[in-house]
Amino acid sequence: MNPNNGVSDADDLRVSQLGILQLTPTEWLVRDSQILDGDPAALLGVIQQSKDVYEVTKLGVLTTRWFYSSFDRAQASFLVRGTPARQSSPQRATLVAD
Numbered sequence: 001m002n003p004n005n006g007v008s009d010a011d012d013l014r015v016s017q018l019g020i021l022q023l024t025p026t027e028w029l030v031r032d033s034q035i036l037d038g039d040p041a042a043l044l045g046v047i048q049q050s051k052d053v054y055e056v057t058k059l060g061v062l063t064t065r066w067f068y069s070s071f072d073r074a075q076a077s078f079l080v081r082g083t084p085a086r087q088s089s090p091q092r093a094t095l096v097a098d
Helices: 071-079
Strands: 018-024 027-032 043-050 053-058 065-068
Touching: 018 071, 043 071, 053 071, 065 071
Parallel strands: none
Antiparallel strands: 018 027, 027 043, 043 053, 053 065
C-alpha cells in the first residue's frame, strides 16, 4: 500500500501542468503552472536529490517526506488526486518502495 495515496494539494494535475524550477543541482521547486506566478497557491512542494534517492516534501504535509528511486517517480507523486490527509500524530518520514 502506498502511503502517498490521496496526499497532495494537486487535484487532477497532469505532468504538463507541473512547473519544475531547478533551484540548485540537487533541488527543484514544484508548482502548478496553471496558477499565476506570484500566487502562493501555485506552490506544491520540493524535490531534493540525496545520492541515489529523491526526497519529496509537499506543502500542507510538511511533517512527512517520501523517497523515490527516480526523479520521474518523485515528480509523479505530485499528480496524486486528493487533499492532504489530517494526521493525529506527525510522522517524520515515510519510505515509499518503488
